[in-house]
């Protein structure tokens with residue numbers, strides 16, 4: 001079984017549609033191993049997106065990710081990372097494939113509703129950024 005980190009982003013929380021996104025995730029066969037509903041600090045967002053710190057959109061991204069609560073989740077499925085990237089679609093909702101979460105709920109490349117880890121190495125880092133081992137343990141799949 002593979003794991004990935006998903007984050008329902010502030011735009012989806014603000015629009016009061018995160019339940020639909022969680023349903024789409026479950027319908028696609030992912031099991032939610034852990035989930036939080038939290039507002040992160042500027043420092044936490046800056047650390048999470050440190051890889052983008054030289055990018056022109058970095059400041060806007062940090063501001064966006066801290067202005068409302070977010071929902072980080074640990075998801076489990078065979079081929080979780082790749083299958084979740086397929087489910088969410090292109091980071092630009094205008095370019096995302098029909099039926100993807102970003103196509104359906106995203107608005108712009110910043111306001112794109114959801115995050116998914118892009119590699120095994122990043123998924124491990126991102127999962128431990130938000131969750132301790134004990135917060136992930138104890139679910140029905142062990």
Ligand code: GDP
Nearest residue numbers: 052057060061090091109110111112115116118
């Ligand atoms: P993702 O893995 O598909 O989310 O895409 P990236 O890792 O490349 O970027 C992380 C996040 O930064 C994206 O989800 C966007 O919210 C934001 N982002 C990335 N590229 C751009 C860009 O060119 N412009 C803006 N405004 N935001 C971007």
